[in-house]
Amino acid sequence: MAATKKPLNIVKMKKMKENKDPITMLTAYDYPSAVLAEEAGVDIILVGDSLGNAVLGYNSTIPVTIDDMVYHSRAVARGAQSTFIVTDMPFMTYHGGIDESLKGVRRIMQEGHAHAVKLEGGAEIADTVRAVVKAGVPVLGHIGLTPQSVNQIGGFRVQGKDAADAKRLLEDAKALEEAGAFAIVLELVTEAVAEAISNELSIPTIGIGAGRGTDGQVLVFHDVLQYASPYMPKRFVKTYADVGTIIRDSIGNYVQDVKNKSFPAEEHVFTAEDGVVDSLYGSSKAKVENRS
Ligand code: KIV
DSSP states (O other): OOOOSOOOOHHHHHHHHHTTOOEEEEEOOSHHHHHHHHHHTOSEEEEOTTHHHHTTOOSSSTTOOHHHHHHHHHHHHHHOTTSEEEEEOOTTSSSSOHHHHHHHHHHHHHTTOOSEEEEEBSGGGHHHHHHHHHTTOOEEEEEESOGGGHHHHTSSOOBOOSHHHHHHHHHHHHHHHHHTOSEEEEESBOHHHHHHHHHHOSSOEEEESSOSSSSEEEEOHHHHTTOSSSOOOOTTOOOOOOHHHHHHHHHHHHHHHHHTTOSSOGGGOOOOOTTHHHHHHHHHHHHHHHHO
16 A cells, blocks of 8 residues: 555654643554554554463464564554554563663664564663664653563552652663653553643653553553453443454354355355356266277
8 A cells, every 4th residue: 555645754743742732642553444544643653562462372472573563563554654653672671781782773673674662661761762762763662551660560560659669660761761761651550640741841741541641541442442352341442332242143144154054145256157057067978988
């Protein structure tokens, strides 16, 4: 599909914050979801490592590899040529030194065709963020609940509940801004703290489970559509369709139709020229006669 308009860029995103124009971000992991997200008008598509849970069947993002991210990012890029695409650097691919991190970033950009990468972590990864930005690659930060560190955090806990945690989050956000991140995802952060961080920064914040005071919102494609079975409801998600039920019921109807022979019906079949079958029998008869 040819691109019809130019994707958003990081300069315009900052303007959107200044103009209080909310930034919309949605994950997508393959060609059709990317096409649909673009047609629906999302500002940014995130090829999140949540694809580990959403489409690969893992119970965390930890097993996701850089090959997985490149593969899915490339499919998304084919489907959404007019949308700004951010692709996640997966678990432990940016902790082995700057050179190692840049190798992974190169793959995401050159092979995965993303416009930017997302890295989880705060002040502790600021030097890496700085190096990636210096290499010319926009970086989206991600603090609060960072799923790649879920074992270190001790579960999927809301962040920023007390003063010490709020201070740590603000310091992390400032460190990322200072390192050159173009925006920061705030995941599962209390509303007041997320709003305070958003007010302190000149770059946009994009919240998930972080309330109403951020500069944008991000949700996971499969959560928005309840595209999972079983679907696990989450307090911070608003679902807009129950696609899982639609898919299950539709496939069930297909199975029933085949079993009771109502599919294929007249309108699904192709017809041959008159006499084709007779000619087949005729030629096979002739063959038999020739042999005897
Ligand atoms: O991987 C992902 O989908 C994410 C979002 C939840 C922000 O990081």
